[in-house]
Amino acid sequence: MKTNLKIIILFSFLLAIFNSCTKENIEESPSEDWIDGRTVRYTVLVVSAGNTSFKSIMAADSAIVSLIMNNRTYSSATDTNGLATFNNLAAGIAAVNIKYPNHTTANLIVDLSVKTDSVIDSDNLRNSSTMVAMFPLNGQGTANIKGKAFAELNTDLLGLENAPPDLKISSIIESSQLIDFVNHTGSGQILEISYEQTINTTNLNASSEYEINVPAAGSGLKIVIKADDFVYNQINGGIPQRKIYNHNADTISVVSGITYFNDIIFE
Numbered sequence: 713m714k715t716n717l718k719i720i721i722l723f724s725f726l727l728a729i730f731n732s733c734t735k736e737n738i739e740e741s742p743s744e745d746w747i748d749g750r751t752v753r754y755t756v757l758v759v760s761a762g763n764t765s766f767k768s769i770m771a772a773d774s775a776i777v778s779l780i781m782n783n784r785t786y787s788s789a790t791d792t793n794g795l796a797t798f799n800n801l802a803a804g805i806a807a808v809n810i811k812y813p814n815h816t817t818a819n820l821i822v823d824l825s826v827k828t829d830s831v832i833d834s835d836n837l838r839n840s841s842t843m844v845a846m847f848p849l850n851g852q853g854t855a856n857i858k859g860k861a862f863a864e865l866n867t868d869l870l871g872l873e874n875a876p877p878d879l880k881i882s883s884i885i886e887s888s889q890l891i892d893f894v895n896h897t898g899s900g901q902i903l904e905i906s907y908e909q910t911i912n913t914t915n916l917n918a919s920s921e922y923e924i925n926v927p928a929a930g931s932g933l934k935i936v937i938k939a940d941d942f943v944y945n946q947i948n949g950g951i952p953q954r955k956i957y958n959h960n961a962d963t964i965s966v967v968s969g970i971t972y973f974n975d976i977i978f979e
Contacts, residue, residue: 752824752899754779754798754840758790758810761845761893761929762853762968771795772846775812781805781824805903808842815846816885816927817908823900840898847885847927848968849909855928855966857883861920861939863957863978866947874920875957875978879940881922885910886934886963893929922976928968937962939976 758772771794778787779798788796801824808820824840848854861875885907896902914924926935939959945952957978964972 752801752803752838752840754801754806754822754824755842756790756796756798756808756810757841757843758794758796758812759843759845760812760815760848760853761931761933762815762848762927772812772815775810775846778809778811780807803899810844810846812846814849814851816849816910818844818846819904819906819908820844820894820902821904822896823903825900838899840900841896842902843895845893845929847907847929847933849927850925853928853968854925855933855935855968856923856925856971857935857937857964857966857974858921858923858971859973859975861916861922861959861976861978863944864946865944868947868950872977875916875939875976876942876944877916877918877920879916879942881914881916881924881940881976882938883912883924883926884936884938885927886936889934926966928966928970930968932965932967934963934965937964937974937976939978942978 756777758775758777760770760772762770771792772790773792773794775790775794775796776787777790777796778785781804782802786798788798790796803825804823806822806824808818808822810818810820820842822842861879861881862872863875865873887906890905890907891902894902894905910927912924912926914922916922924937927933938961941956941958943954943956946955947953959976959978962974962976964974966972
């Protein structure tokens with residue numbers, strides 16, 4: 713119960729503070745939050761998932777990593793190796809926010825708890841590291857999904873008709889896979905992870921076609937395609953009858969730089 717309360721409090725601080733983090737207001741890593749024999753050196757490695765598999769490192773230079781712990785906020789820009797380090801952190805739970813231009817924003821809740829039997833280094837610190845993959849939002853490293861939408865608007869005719877134009881089509885990063893794009897070693901563990909900018913939308917054109925650009929990964933990223941429901945007077949035996957049409961979501965694993973075709977069938 714105490715852990716859940718801490719998580720809620722930390723997320724409320726995220727909303728209020730993280731949006732104001734820029735390179736100009738970056739604070740130094742903590743040096744005074746020290747508990748005898750229980751401090752942690754925490755390193756965050758930020759990589760771009762767009763053009764590599766997750767295990768291959770494409771460092772994200774100058775990503776902004778912000779951390780909230782014990783009512784204090786610390787921010788650091790990653791170096792050319794994609795690393796941001798926070799020294800002498802007190803053991804406990806931290807909220808971490810990572811921003812990288814043209815990529816999804818990542819939010820993590822990290823437990824940096826220290827075990828009494830863990831090894832202490834020469835600086836009296838225990839080490840903990842998190843590797844986070846960021847997904848590109850446009851351009852190189854993304855994928856493209858296109859197709860056409862169909863529905864049975866007239867049962868008196870064979871086959872399906874084009875779905876009405878202007879219906880909204882959404883692409884969403886499938887959430888259950890996100891933990892696969894984060895690795896953690898050393899003290900503690902990742903408790904929660906979420907990505908922002910994970911939903912894209914477009915509309916069917918006059919020919920009932922759609923095309924949408926989506927985040928991708930070199931190792932494949934599962935994208936859910938979902939169309940809005942619509943109401944139409946379906947012709948059945950020459951008589952129009954009101955019918956609600958819906959679309960069961962499609963899931964596509966997309967690799968960077970590839971175009972996929974996915975037709976939408978309304979039921």
